[in-house]
Structures are given as C-alpha cells and as structure tokens.
Amino acid sequence: MIEVVTVERLKQHVGQTVCVRGWLYxxxxxxxxxxxxxxxxxxxxxCVVFKNNVPPELFxxxxxxxxxxxxxxxxxxxxxxxxxxxxxxxxxQGEILQSVQGYPITPKEHGIEYLxxxxxxxxxxxxxxxxxxxxxAVITAIRRFFDERGFVCVDxxxxxxxxCEGTSTLFEVPYFEQTAYLTQSGQLYAEAAAMALxxxxxxxxxxxxxxxxxxxxxxxxxxxxPEMAYATLEDVMKLAEEMLAYIVAQxxxxxxxxxxxLERDLSKLERIQAPFPRLSYDEAAKIxxxxxESTFKYGDDFGAPDETILSNxxxxxxxxxxxxxxxxxxYMKRDPEDPSKCLCVDVLGSEGVGEIIGGSQRxxxxxxxxxxxxxxxxxxxxxxxxxxLRRYGSVPHAGFGLGLERTVAWICGIEHVREAIPFPRTIxxxxx
RNA sequence: UCCCCGAUAGCUCAAUGGUAGAGCACCCGGCUGUUAACCGGGUUGUUGUAGGUUCGAGCCCUACUCGGGGAGCCA
Numbered sequence: 478m479i480e481v482v483t484v485e486r487l488k489q490h491v492g493q494t495v496c497v498r499g500w501l502y503x504x505x506x507x508x509x510x511x512x513x514x515x516x517x518x519x520x521x522x523x524c525v526v527f528k529n530n531v532p533p534e535l536f537x538x539x540x541x542x543x544x545x546x547x548x549x550x551x552x553x554x555x556x557x558x559x560x561x562x563x564x565x566x567x568x569x570q571g572e573i574l575q576s577v578q579g580y581p582i583t584p585k586e587h588g589i590e591y592l593x594x595x596x597x598x599x600x601x602x603x604x605x606x607x608x609x610x611x612x613x614a615v616i617t618a619i620r621r622f623f624d625e626r627g628f629v630c631v632d633x634x635x636x637x638x639x640x641c642e643g644t645s646t647l648f649e650v651p652y653f654e655q656t657a658y659l660t661q662s663g664q665l666y667a668e669a670a671a672m673a674l675x676x677x678x679x680x681x682x683x684x685x686x687x688x689x690x691x692x693x694x695x696x697x698x699x700x701x702x703p704e705m706a707y708a709t710l711e712d713v714m715k716l717a718e719e720m721l722a723y724i725v726a727q728x729x730x731x732x733x734x735x736x737x738x739l740e741r742d743l744s745k746l747e748r749i750q751a752p753f754p755r756l757s758y759d760e761a762a763k764i765x766x767x768x769x770e771s772t773f774k775y776g777d778d779f780g781a782p783d784e785t786i787l788s789n790x791x792x793x794x795x796x797x798x799x800x801x802x803x804x805x806x807x808y809m810k811r812d813p814e815d816p817s818k819c820l821c822v823d824v825l826g827s828e829g830v831g832e833i834i835g836g837s838q839r840x841x842x843x844x845x846x847x848x849x850x851x852x853x854x855x856x857x858x859x860x861x862x863x864x865x866l867r868r869y870g871s872v873p874h875a876g877f878g879l880g881l882e883r884t885v886a887w888i889c890g891i892e893h894v895r896e897a898i899p900f901p902r903t904i905x906x907x908x909x
Numbered sequence: 910u911c912c913c914c915g916a917u918a919g920c921u922c923a924a925u926g927g928u929a930g931a932g933c934a935c936c937c938g939g940c941u942g943u944u945a946a947c948c949g950g951g952u953u954g955u956u957g958u959a960g961g962u963u964c965g966a967g968c969c970c971u972a973c974u975c976g977g978g979g980a981g982c983c984a
Contacts, residue, residue, distance in 0.1 A: 503943095503944085503945075505942095505944075505945095506943085506946090509940080523943085525943090529941095544934095560942095579919075579934080579935070582920090583919095583945085584945045586921055586933090587921070588920085588976095589976090589977070590977065591921095661983095683984080685982085687981090687982055687983070688982090689980095690977085690980090691980080691981095693984080698984065778983095781979090831983090834984075894984090906976090
C-alpha cells in the first residue's frame with residue numbers, strides 16, 4: 478500500500494515509495510527528463526521523471542501540462558542535495574487530473590493591480606503561502622497566550638445599533654425596519670463581558686468606512702481586544718508587551734521556513750523581548766520637537782511620519798502613553814496626576830508599520846463618563862447599557878485593541894497590510 | 910475629501926509628434942540534472958473611454974473611467 482504523504486512530512490519517509498497529491502508549480506524539461514516542482518499546500522517538492530521509468534503516455538502528457546495542472550505522482554523518495562529542499566521523488570507512476578493551459582500568474586513579475594484582481598489564484602504563490610501561514614501562527618499564538626492566562630474568549634456582535642466611539646465612519650446596512658452598522662470595535666461589549674467573566678478577549682472582523690488609501694489601512698480587518706476587570710494602564714502595558722513578545726517567539730519557533738521565503742531578517746525578530754521601551758506623550762513630543770523633519774505641534778496626535786520617527790529610534794516596539802485627552806476617545810480615564818492626559822497607550826510597531834495596538838484604562842466613574850458622552854455629543858440613550866456597567870459594581874478596568882494585519886505585516890516585514898489578509902477589502906476593491 | 914502617479918500584446922515594460930517593439934507566457938523542434946533552465950523557430954495589438962489640436966497623435970490638450978501611492982482618520 479503506497480502512502481500519501483504531505484511535503485512537510487516527507488523527511489520521515491526517505492527510502493520509501495510515496496505519493497504526493499498537488500499542483501504543478503513549475504516544470505522544466507530536459508529531453509528525456511522532466512523536473513516537476515509539485516506543491517501540495519504544505520510545501521514544494523521536486524519530482525524527477527525519467528522517460529524510461531514511467532508509462533510513455535504519462536511522460537508525454539506531463540511535458541504538455543502547464544503550471545497549476547492538478548497531478549499526483551508516486552515514486553521512491555530519496556535525499557538529493559541537488560534538489561531544492563534536499564529531497565526528491567524518483568517518479569514511477571502518476572496521474573494528471575487536469576492539464577492546465579494559460580494559468581494567469583506565472584513565476585515572473587506582475588503588477589499589484591493584476592495580482593489583486595487574481596487574489597484567488599495569487600494565494601497559491603510561495604510568498605502568499607508564507608504570509609498566510611505566519612498569520613495562522615499569529616492567531617494561534619494569540620489564542621494560546623490568552624488561554625494560558627485564564628482569559629475567556631467572548632465574541633462581540635458584528636451588527637451594532639450605533640457607533641462605538643462616535644468618530645469613525647461606519648458601514649450602514651439595512652436591518653429589517655431600522656439601520657444597523659458594521660462594528661468598528663468590540664470593546665464596549667468586551668467591557669460588559671469583563672464585568673461578567675473577569676478577563677476576556679474578543680477577536681473578530683472590524684469595519685471602517687474611512688476612505689483611507691495607505692499601506693496601513695483596510696476597510697475590513699481583524700482586531701483582537703482583551704479587557705480585564707480590576708486592571709490599570711500599567712497592567713495593560715505589561716500585557717501588551719508580553720503578548721507581542723510571545724507572538725513573535727511562537728512565529729520564530731513554528732514558521733522559520735516561511736520567514737525564510739519572505740527573506741525576513743530573523744535577528745530583528747529575535748530582539749523582540751519584553752520589556753519594550755516606553756515614552757510618555759510629553760517625552761515623545763520633545764523628541765519630535767527636536768527633529769528637523771517633523772511638523773508636529775504639541776497637543777496634536779502623532780501623524781504617520783511622526784510615528785515612524787519615534788519607532789525608528791528603537792529596535793523593538795515602543796509604548797507611547799498618556800496622550801492629551803483631546804485627541805483620544807471619550808471612554809478613556811483621565812490621569813489623576815495630570816487631568817489633561819488620558820491613561821492610554823499606543824504601541825508603535827517597528828519599521829514604519831505604524832500603530833499596532835491602542836489601549837487604555839477605562840473611565841469607571843458614572844458621572845464622569847456621562848459628562849464625557851455629553852461633551853462628545855454622543856446619543857446618550859444608546860449608551861444606557863454601557864453606563865449600566867458603571868451603575869452596578871463598577872471597578873477599574875482596562876484593555877487594548879490589536880490590529881491583526883498590521884501585526885502580521887510587521888512580523889513578516891512586508892510593505893502593505895493587504896498582503897496580510899487572504900482577501901483584502903479596500904476602498905476601491907471588493908473583489909474577488 | 911485633498912495631493913501625486915499610472916493605463917501600450919495574456920503578463921512586465923519600451924517606443925524625439927512621422928512604419929507599434931522587446932523579454933516572458935503560449936505553440937513546434939532539440940537536450941539525462943534543471944533550480945524563474947537553456948538553444949532554434951513561430952503566433953500575439955480597437956495603445957483605458959470620449960472629444961480636441963495637427964498634414965500626421967501611443968506621445969500634446971480637456972473630460973471621464975479604472976487603478977496605484979500618500980495625507981487626514983485610525984488598528
């Protein structure tokens with residue numbers, strides 16, 4: 478009985494006759510010899526097909542099979558230093574399920590517009606394969622991290638009756654007799670869950686109808702939002718840096734091959750160890766004031782170029798805390814030592830990826846929170862359930878939101894977040 | 910919403926206002942060690958759309974469409 482083996486497990490089967498099932502990644506023929514690179518989703522293996530070792534129909538058909546033809550090949554697996562990956566299959570039998578002509582994405586160069594138009598096929602490329610496997614490892618690491626620390630995963634709704642923060646533009650959808658919005662954050666719901674379960678996190682898709690056109694923005698992206706009862710800004714900062722260090726360590730352990738495909742500088746990732754550098758807003762403002770290229774004015778939020786200037790000073794993510802209350806959301810608690818500031822933190826990823834985490838201690842006082850809602854002219858009635866959390870057993874609590882695609886882009890060292898999600902949604906792209 | 914850039918063969922790109930080209934892909938032939946193989950031969954066009962200037966427009970002008978980069982906003 479010949480065993481079907483995945484490419485990633487081949488090394489356990491050297492010397493055996495094995496069968497690989499996959500797609501033709503590349504074929505180069507040399508007279509009476511074909512080299513077929515076959516990918517099966519777990520990796521790529523070279524299969525050597527000598528004319529004299531296989532049925533003549535198979536040899537002939539393989540010579541005309543184009544890229545991405547679906548094939549199964551069987552033969553003796555042996556180690557060979559000449560083969561990419563170090564193993565190759567000396568084929569004796571095989572089947573071409575479908576012989577393909579004219580696959581749109583060749584191993585040559587393509588423009589980004591063309592690739593995005595063919596994203597459903599672009600997924601098969603080596604580079605996308607590597608990125609999506611890193612993304613998977615990041616997601617798994619996140620769930621492990623929180624599970625090990627006693628957090629409970631609580632899903633927040635996608636349909637919401639109103640804006641969570643009242644700032645971003647939301648997507649409207651008809652909802653029977655009323656209008657609903659696609660969520661821009663699960664945070665308020667996470668706060669409710671934290672009062673019920675202690676330590677929780679939500680992890681799901683998030684939507685912003687902002688007409689952003691940058692390499693850091695998507696209209697649909699995944700956000701992780703942990704929330705802890707009886708917690709402070711300090712607790713959240715510690716959690717954030719420990720989590721990021723854990724994620725990076727897990728990716729380094731489980732996705733070395735993929736990082737190699739992406740030509741990622743591993744030494745940069747190996748430096749990502751807690752604790753991370755911390756700057757107060759005031760300290761960061763001082764740095765920017767002395768920087769010739771910055772147009773920053775004290776009191777403003779940092780622009781994207783400012784964030785790059787700040788993050789370039791460090792070899793790991795930097796935590797910037799205690800921003801002026803004017804530039805931050807209504808639910809953030811004021812710093813008792815300086816009421817002009819919020820107890821909040823942004824984590825800026827290295828290498829220009831921008832803000833990957835935004836978090837804060839939440840305002841837990843009913844009257845202060847109500848005042849904030851009025852100041853921001855938010856619809857008070859819509860927040861009654863949220864205010865209930867301050868009416869019935871209010872406690873200090875804190876949490877943050879992590880942008881998954883920005884984190885993946887940062888770890889992979891890729892330019893644009895649209896490559897860090899299988900099917901990116903941007904202002905001018907809804908397909909495929 | 911604002912600023913900048915782009916659109917020519919299936920793909921990536923070239924072409925001083927004067928005959929629309931190359932590489933790759935694809936097809937045929939050759940090759941028992943290729944790594945995006947190589948060698949020889951062959952096929953491939955409503956130059957994004959609509960107007961305008963000109964003897965003549967891929968090239969200049971206007972509008973539009975589609976897309977890309979950035980700002981703002983944010984993760």
